[in-house]
Amino acid sequence: xxxxxxxxxxxxxxxxxxxxxxxxxxxxxxxxxxxxxxxxxxxxxxxxxxxxxxxxxxxxxxxxxxxxxxxxxxxxxxxxxxxxxxxxxxxxxxxxxxxxxxxxxxxxxxxxxxxxxxxxxxxxxxxxxxxxxxxxxxxxxxxxxxxxxxxxxxxxxxxxxxxxxxxxxxxxxxxxxxxxxxxxxxxxxxxxxxxxxxxxxxxxxxxxxxxxxxxxxxxxxxxxxxxxxxxxxxxxxxxxxxxxxxxxxxxxxxxxxxxxxxxxxxxxxxxxxxxxxxxxxxxxxxxxxxxxxxxxxxxxxxxxxxxxxxxxxxxxxxxxxxxxxxxxxxxxxxxxxxxxxxxxxxxxxxxxxxxxxxxxxxxxxxxxxxxxxxxxxxxxxxxxxxxxxxxxxxxxxxxxxxxxxxxxxxxxxxxxxxxxxxxxxxxxxxxxxxxxxxxxxxxxxxxxxxxxxxxxxxxxxxxxxxxxxxxxxxxxxxxxxxxxxxxxxxxxxxxxxxxxxxxxxxxxxxxxxxxxxxxxxxxxxxxxxxxxxxxxxxxxxxxxxxxxxxxxxxxxxxxxxxxxxxxxxxxxxxxxxxxxxxxxxxxxxxxxxxxxxxxxxxxxxxxxxxxxxxxxxxxxxxxxxxxxxxxxxxxxxxxxxxxxxxxxxxxxxxxxxxxxxxxxxxxxxxxxxxxxxxxxxxxxxxxxxxxxxxxxxxxxxxxxxxxxxxxxxxxxxxxxxxxxxxxxxxxxxxxxxxxxxxxxxxxxxxxxxxxxxxxxxxxxxxxxxxxxxxxxxxxxxxxxxxxxxxxxxxxxxxxxxxxxxxxxxxxxxxxxxxxxxxxxxxxxxxxxxxxxxxxxxxxxxxxxxx
Amino acid sequence: xxxxxxxxxxxxxxxxxxxxxxxxxxxxxxxxxxxxxxxxxxxxxxxxxxxxxxxxxxxxxxxxxxxxxxxxxxxxxxxxxxxxxxxxxxxxxxxxxxxxxxxxxxxxxxxxxxx
Numbered sequence: 024x025x026x027x028x029x030x031x032x033x034x035x036x037x038x039x040x041x042x043x044x045x046x047x048x049x050x051x052x053x054x055x056x057x058x059x060x061x062x063x064x065x066x067x068x069x070x071x072x073x074x075x076x077x078x079x080x081x082x083x084x085x086x087x088x089x090x091x092x093x094x095x096x097x098x099x100x101x102x103x104x105x106x107x108x109x110x111x112x113x114x115x116x117x118x119x120x121x122x123x124x125x126x127x128x129x130x131x132x133x134x135x136x137x138x139x140x141x142x143x144x145x146x147x148x149x150x151x152x153x154x155x156x157x158x159x160x161x162x163x164x165x166x167x168x169x170x171x172x173x174x175x176x177x178x179x180x181x182x183x184x185x186x187x188x189x190x191x192x193x194x195x196x197x198x199x200x201x202x203x204x205x206x207x208x209x210x211x212x213x214x215x216x217x218x219x220x221x222x223x224x225x226x227x228x229x230x231x232x233x234x235x236x237x238x239x240x241x242x243x244x245x246x247x248x249x250x251x252x253x254x255x256x257x258x259x260x261x262x263x264x265x266x267x268x269x270x271x272x273x274x275x276x277x278x279x280x281x282x283x284x285x286x287x288x289x290x291x292x293x294x295x296x297x298x299x300x301x302x303x304x305x306x307x308x309x310x311x312x313x314x315x316x317x318x319x320x321x322x323x324x325x326x327x328x329x330x331x332x333x334x335x336x337x338x339x340x341x342x343x344x345x346x347x348x349x350x351x352x353x354x355x356x357x358x359x360x361x362x363x364x365x366x367x368x369x370x371x372x373x374x375x376x377x378x379x380x381x382x383x384x385x386x387x388x389x390x391x392x393x394x395x396x397x398x399x400x401x402x403x404x405x406x407x408x409x410x411x412x413x414x415x416x417x418x419x420x421x422x423x424x425x426x427x428x429x430x431x432x433x434x435x436x437x438x439x440x441x442x443x444x445x446x447x448x449x450x451x452x453x454x455x456x457x458x459x460x461x462x463x464x465x466x467x468x469x470x471x472x473x474x475x476x477x478x479x480x481x482x483x484x485x486x487x488x489x490x491x492x493x494x495x496x497x498x499x500x501x502x503x504x505x506x507x508x509x510x511x512x513x514x515x516x517x518x519x520x521x522x523x524x525x526x527x528x529x530x531x532x533x534x535x536x537x538x539x540x541x542x543x544x545x546x547x548x549x550x551x552x553x554x555x556x557x558x559x560x561x562x563x564x565x566x567x568x569x570x571x572x573x574x575x576x577x578x579x580x581x582x583x584x585x586x587x588x589x590x591x592x593x594x595x596x597x598x599x600x601x602x603x604x605x606x607x608x609x610x611x612x613x614x615x616x617x618x619x620x621x622x623x624x625x626x627x628x629x630x631x632x633x634x635x636x637x638x639x640x641x642x643x644x645x646x647x648x649x650x651x652x653x654x655x656x657x658x659x660x661x662x663x664x665x666x667x668x669x670x671x672x673x674x675x676x677x678x679x680x681x682x683x684x685x686x687x688x689x690x691x692x693x694x695x696x697x698x699x700x701x702x703x704x705x706x707x708x709x710x711x712x713x714x715x716x717x718x719x720x721x722x723x724x725x726x727x728x729x730x731x732x733x734x735x736x737x738x739x740x741x742x743x744x745x746x747x748x749x750x751x752x753x754x755x756x757x758x759x760x761x762x763x764x765x766x767x768x769x770x771x772x773x774x775x776x777x778x779x780x781x782x783x784x785x786x787x788x789x790x791x792x793x794x795x796x797x798x799x800x801x802x803x804x805x806x807x808x809x810x811x812x813x814x815x816x817x818x819x820x821x822x823x824x825x826x827x828x829x830x831x832x833x834x835x836x837x838x839x840x841x842x843x844x845x846x847x848x849x850x851x852x853x854x855x856x857x858x859x860x861x862x863x864x865x866x867x868x869x870x871x872x873x
Numbered sequence: 874x875x876x877x878x879x880x881x882x883x884x885x886x887x888x889x890x891x892x893x894x895x896x897x898x899x900x901x902x903x904x905x906x907x908x909x910x911x912x913x914x915x916x917x918x919x920x921x922x923x924x925x926x927x928x929x930x931x932x933x934x935x936x937x938x939x940x941x942x943x944x945x946x947x948x949x950x951x952x953x954x955x956x957x958x959x960x961x962x963x964x965x966x967x968x969x970x971x972x973x974x975x976x977x978x979x980x981x982x983x984x985x986x987x988x
Binding site: 495496499500502503506507508511512513514515516517519520543545546549647648649652677678679681682790791793794797798801821824825 | 937968
C-alpha cells in the first residue's frame with residue numbers, strides 16, 4: 024500500500040505520520056499475532072488448571088511462577104545484552120515455537136493416558152519408550168509446568184514487543200502511536216479467543232490440539248518483527264545517523280537489573296505501583312475463580328463461561344480503547360489517566376459489602392472484567408508511557424526486571440495472601456459472600472496503596488522527563504549580568520574616552536570609578552592613573568585655575584579615603600553651592616561642548632537646589648548627545664519628577680535612548696503611572712512608546728507587570744514584541760511577580776492564532792513568512808513562561824528549535840504534560856514537525872474547536 | 874561610523890569602519906541593523922571590527938544589545954579582528970566572558986558551524 028494511503032488508514036487508530044507508517048503497521052501486526060497466540064494459549068491453560076487442579080492448589084501455579092521467574096529474567100537479560108536485538112527476538116520466538124510443539128506432544132500423551140495406561144514399548148528408541156510412561160507418572164505436574172511456561176511466554180513476548188517499539192520510535196512518537204499498537208493487540212486477542220472458543224464449542228479441535236495452531240501464528244510474528252527491523256535500518260540509512268540503542272549494550276545481568284531499579288527512585292516507585300496493581304489483579308482473580316467454581320460445577324459450562332468472559336473482555340476493551348484511551352491521554356494527560364483504573368476499581372471493590380448472594384456473578388464479572396479491561400487499555404498505555412523518560416541504558420534492564428520478575432512476584436504475593444487467608448479464615452467452611460468480603464478487604468488495602476504510589480510516580484515523572492532536556496543556550500541577559508558589571512564597564516569606556524576630551528572630565532570619571540570599586544592594577548594602567556604627566560587642561564575652564572602638572576601622585580591620592588571625603592565636603596559647602604549655581608548657569612549656555620559635559624557630569628555630585636536642577640533641565644535638552652548622556656547620568660542620581668517628560672523625549676533619539684531607559688529605570692517604582700500615560704498617549708512618537716516596556720521591565724514591580732499585560736490586551740501590532748519581551752524579562756528576573764491567568768491566556772491564544780494566520784496564508788512558508796513564524800513562536804513561548812514554569816518552557820522552546828529529534832520530542836512530551844488541554848490542542852499544530860497539508864488540517868480543526 | 878553588510882555561508886557580516894561612539898552614530902544604529910536582519914530570519918551575525926579604532930560606552934551598549942537580541946532567538950553573534958587595545962579593555966571589563974571574540978574573521982566564520 025502506498026505510504027499516503029496507509030497513513031490515512033492508520034490515522035483512524037492513532038496519529039501516524041508518513042515515514043512512520045510501515046514500521047507502525049509491522050509493529051501493530053507483530054502485537055496482533057502475539058496476542059492472538061496468547062489468547063489461544065491462555066484459555067487452554069485456564070481450562071487445564073481448572074480441570075485438573077483443586078481450588079486450594081490454584082495459588083501454587085502463581086507461586087511457582089513467582090519463585091522461578093527470576094531465573095528466566097536472569098537468562099533473558101543475559102541474552103538481551105549479548106545478542107543483537109533482531110537476533111535475540113527471533114531466537115526467543117523460535118524457542119517458543121519449539122516449546123509449543125513439545126507441550127502439544129506432552130498433553131497429547133497425557134490425555135491419551137487418561138484413557139489407557141501406557142506401557143513400555145521396546146519397538147521404539149529408548150527415549151520414546153520411556154517418555155509416555157514418565158508423562159503418565161508425572162500426574163498434574165505438566166499442567167503446572169505449562170502454566171509457568173505460559174506466564175513466561177506472555178511476559179517475554181509483551182516485553183519484546185515494547186523493546187522493539189522503543190528501538191524504532193522515540194518517546195513522542197511512542198506516545199502518539201501507542202493507541203495503534205494497543206488496537207492491534209486487542210484485535211489479536213479477540214481473533215485468538217474467538218477462534219479458540221468457536222473451535223472448542225463446535226468440537227472441531229480439542230483444547231490440546233489448539234497448541235498446534237500457535238506455532239504457525241508465531242512464524243508470522245517472526246516475519247513481522249524482522250520486517251520492523253529491516254524497515255528501521257532503511258529509515259536510519261536515509262535519515263542519517265542518529266544512533267538508536269538497537270544493539271546489545273554492555274553485559275548486564277539479573278543483579279545489575281535489580282540494582283538499576285534499586286538506585287533509581289522513579290523506577291522503584293514504578294515497580295511498586297505495578298506490583299500493587301498486580302496484587303490487586305491477583306486477588307480479584309481469586310474472587311472471580313471462587314464465584315465461577317461455585318456457580319459452574321460442570322467443567323464444560325465453566326470452561327465455556329471462561330472463554331466467553333475473555334472474549335467479552337476483549338470486545339469491551341477494544342471498544343473502550345478506541346473510544347476513550349487516546350482521548351483520556353490527550354485530554355487529561357498521564358496524571359489523570361493513571362488514576363482511572365485504581366479509582367474505579369476501588370469503587371467496585373467497596374461495593375462487595377453491598378452485594379447479595381444472587382448478584383455475586385454479575386459483581387465479580389464486572390470487577391474482574393474491569394480490572395482486565397483497564398489492564399488491556401488505559402493502564403497498559405500509561406504503564407508504557409511511564410517508561411519513556413527513563414534513560415535507554417537502564418530502561419531495558421529495568422523494564423525486563425519489572426515486567427517479568429516484579430509483576431510475577433506481585434502475582435505470587437497475591438496468591439500467597441489468598442493462600443494464607445484461605446487457611447487462616449477457613450474458607451472451606453464459609454459462605455461465598457463472606458469469603459469475597461474478606462478477600463475484598465485486602466483488595467481495598469492494596470488499591471489504596473496503588474493510588475498513593477500512582478501519585479508518587481506522577482510527582483517524579485516530570486523531573487525524569489526533564490533530565491533529557493537541557494538548555495541549548497543560556498539566557499544572554501543573565502550571562503551579561505553574571506560576568507559583567509555593566510555600570511563599571513560603561514564608566515570605564517567613558518573614562519577612557521574622556522581622557523582625550525578633558526582632564527577634568529577624566530578625573531571626575533576616575534573619581535567616580537574609584538568610589539565604586541577597587542580598581543585592578545591593569546585597569547589603573549589602562550586608564551593612565553599610574554602616569555604622572557597628566558595635566559589639567561580643562562579644569563581651568565571650570566574652576567579658573569591655571570594649567571600645569573596636576574596631582575603627580577594621582578594613584579595614591581585618589582584612593583585615599585580622606586581625599587574622597589574632602590571632595591564630598593567641598594560639594595556640600597554652601598559657598599560652593601552658591602558659586603557653582605551661578606557658574607553652572609553660565610556654563611550650560613557655553614559654546615564649548617566639553618564645558619557643558621563637565622557641568623552635566625558634576626551636577627550628579629551637587630546638592631539639588633533649584634538653580635542646579637534648572638541647569639540640569641537645560642542640559643537634558645542640549646543639542647549634543649554627549650552632553651545629554653552625562654546629564655542623564657546626573658538625572659538618574661537626583662531622580663526629579665519634573666525631568667521625566669524631558670527624559671521621555673530623549674527615548675526618541677537612538678543616541679540617547681539606551682541611557683534614557685537606564686535613567687528612567689533608576690527612578691524605580693513610583694513612576695509606573697507616568698510611564699503608563701506615555702505608553703497610552705498616541706501623541707507620543709511610536710519609538711518612545713516602544714522604549715517604555717523595557718523601562719517597566721527593569722523597574723519590575725507588580726504594577727509594571729500589570730500595566731504591560733493591560734497594554735498587551737489592547738493588541739497593538741507595533742507594540743507586541745516590546746511588550747512580550749518586557750513581560751518575559753520580568754518573569755525571568757522577578758519570580759515574586761504574579762501574572763493573572765485570565766489576562767495572559769487570551770493573549771496567548773491570540774498570538775497562537777496569529778501564527779495560524781501566517782501559516783494558513785503561506786502553507787509552504789517563504790523566507791519572510793518563516794522569519795515571521797519564528798518570531799511569533801518565540802513570543803508564544805515567552806508569554807507561556809508567565810503561566811507555566813519558566814525554565815521548563817524555555818528549555819522546551821530551545822530544544823524544539825535547535826535540539827535533536829529526540830530532545831525535541833521530549834520537549835513536546837513535557838509541554839503535553841504541562842499545558843492545559845485546550846492550549847495544547849491549539850498550540851501543537853503550530854510547533855510540531857508536520858507536513859504542510861497535515862498542519863493545515865490540524866490548524867483548521869483546532870480553530871473549529873476553539 | 875560606516876557599516877557595510879554582506880552574507881557568507883548564512884552569516885551576516887557587518888564590516889564596521891570608524892568609531893562606534895555616540896557622536897559618530899547614524900540614525901539607524903548597529904543594534905537596529907542587527908535586529909532588522911534577525912527579523913528577516915538571519916540568526917548568525919559576525920561583527921568585523923578590523924576598521925574600528927575606538928568604542929565608547931554607547932558602542933559597548935550597542936554590541937551587547939545586539940548580542941542579547943541574537944542569542945535570545947537562538948542565534949550567534951561573534952566579533953573578529955578586534956584591535957589589541959580594545960581586546961585589553963574587553964578583557965578587563967570581562968566582556969570576553971560573554972562575547973565570542975575571534976582573532977580573524979575566517980576562523981570566526983568556521984566556528985559558526987561548530988556546536
